[in-house]
Amino acid sequence: MGLPLLIGTLLGSLARFSALRVDYRQYPSYPQGYVIHTALGILGAFLGTAGPLALALGDFTAASFLAVAASQFREIRDVERQTLQALEQTELVPRGTGYIEGIARVFEARNYLAMAAGLLFSLGYLAGEALAAGPLAALGERWSGLLVGIPLSLVAWVRLERYTRGPRVADLADVVPAPIEFDGPMLTVAGVAVMNVGWGPARERYLKEGLAAEIRPRSAAAKATLANLGQRQAIAHDVMALIGSQHDVDEPEFTPLIRRRADGTLVLAILPAERDVDAFLAAIRQVPVLEGSVRKPLQSPVGRYLKGERPE
Amino acid sequence: MNRSQNGVDIVAVITTNPDRAQGGGATVLIARDRADMEQIAFRTAKLVKGMVHELAEDLWIVAVH
Structure with missing residues (x-):
């Protein structure tokens, strides 16, 4: 043997x-x-x-x-x-x-x-x-x-x-670039208020050097999955690990935050070390979908109502 | 300070208009003018590793997240 x-x-x-x-x-x-x-x-x-x-x-x-x-x-x-x-x-x-x-x-x-x-x-x-x-x-x-x-x-x-390889964000959502705007002190991406940046020079740096994107889920299940806070943090971590960040411990205004619009679209604004839109979008797309965040509500009996089906 | 709400501490209130801030959890710092307010806010924020938030034109806070 x-x-x-x-x-x-x-x-x-x-x-x-x-x-x-x-x-x-x-x-x-x-x-x-x-x-x-x-x-x-x-x-x-x-x-x-x-x-x-x-x-x-x-x-x-x-x-x-x-x-x-x-x-x-x-x-x-x-x-x-x-x-x-x-x-x-x-x-x-x-x-x-x-x-x-x-x-x-x-x-x-x-x-x-x-x-x-x-x-x-x-x-x-x-x-x-x-x-x-x-x-x-x-x-x-x-x-x-x-x-x-x-x-x-x-x-x-x-x-x-x-x-065991598992899906990526690109399999669930379309990732498109978006402009960074300020509504007073409010950093806004695609109509979503992300954070209140009170310090003027920080706002200027966001406008000059920042990058932002919209992550648009393609289905209701993708919406629910991407809403998960762990999934959002994973996206923020991976993006910053891959394209680099300018921020330091005493600059919380440059911490990448991901916020959600009522329709399920996520927005993200960052201050990258290298300002390259394609690299930024590619970084978001390759983030793995966490097993613990996957939701498939439409496959449940309740979800069938949401799809417009009515049981006899 | 130390009114922790969801892990957020409001450390200081900086204003050019003392009428807008009453005593409370956070230190109220009265600035002479806008330039003074910016300087105080920035230095306080650096000191506590916090962030400046603008609530109104003449009313800012520094918060630690």
Whole structure:
């Protein structure tokens, strides 16, 4: 059983490693982060692979280790959450608890990805071995096991990774540029009063260097999702992380705020480090839609009334 | 100060017209003219890491969010 265990663990670990990306979130794109998550990924892949193999050998207690693994992985979510929450106080524009929760979930889910790749490999291997008695007899047990196991594991890897990627703001809404205006001291974007800027020079800087956008949801469900405060904070954080901000701790007037109009349109005004409208809009569009903010009210019985349907 | 409403503290009221501000939670600072008001508001805001808000032409507040 040494060979399938080795290959399954390897496949699962690779699946986990490929999901560790270096990106603007700067997390966990540090060596320590890589080591932590690769180590846990290898462990998950090993446990996933070992489960079915142990069962095949008639060792039922070994399979219960899968349950232990699952509770281990739940702790990953806690660890991620605590780290990000501790860092929150050092952020000029915080991620917000909604975003942190989303990131923590992704880390947990990606460990299950490693486990699933290992699990499906060993299941496939066992199935291949069984097939060697029949249609795949020409290959022998070992080769037919690998022939079934490896593709199955790769399919699980690709499908799961694609499935867990999730939608972006661009999938829910149209993002268009908007002018910044002042109604007295009120910073106004597309008719929405965003904040009261009393300090004259700050107003001038907004007019000269500021950028603003409207985020127009395409459906009622998108409206409800984007209204979520965690989702809005995630947009503000990501945009400032990507295009840079001029503001400092003693200049709260330049904190990016997202406000909502009665029709569900969100508006955002910022003072970017680099004034590039296209980069600004692209930054908003790529913000991930947080799992915890997704609402689909129209799919409920009440929502069907809103769509104009009437039950008999 | 420290009348926390939703995490917002009104730290100071700056006005050129003393009739418009009565004693209350926040310090009332009387400015001589508009330039003086701007200076006081800006310096107070920097000091407390707060923000200047204009309630009326001659009545400003500094709030910490």
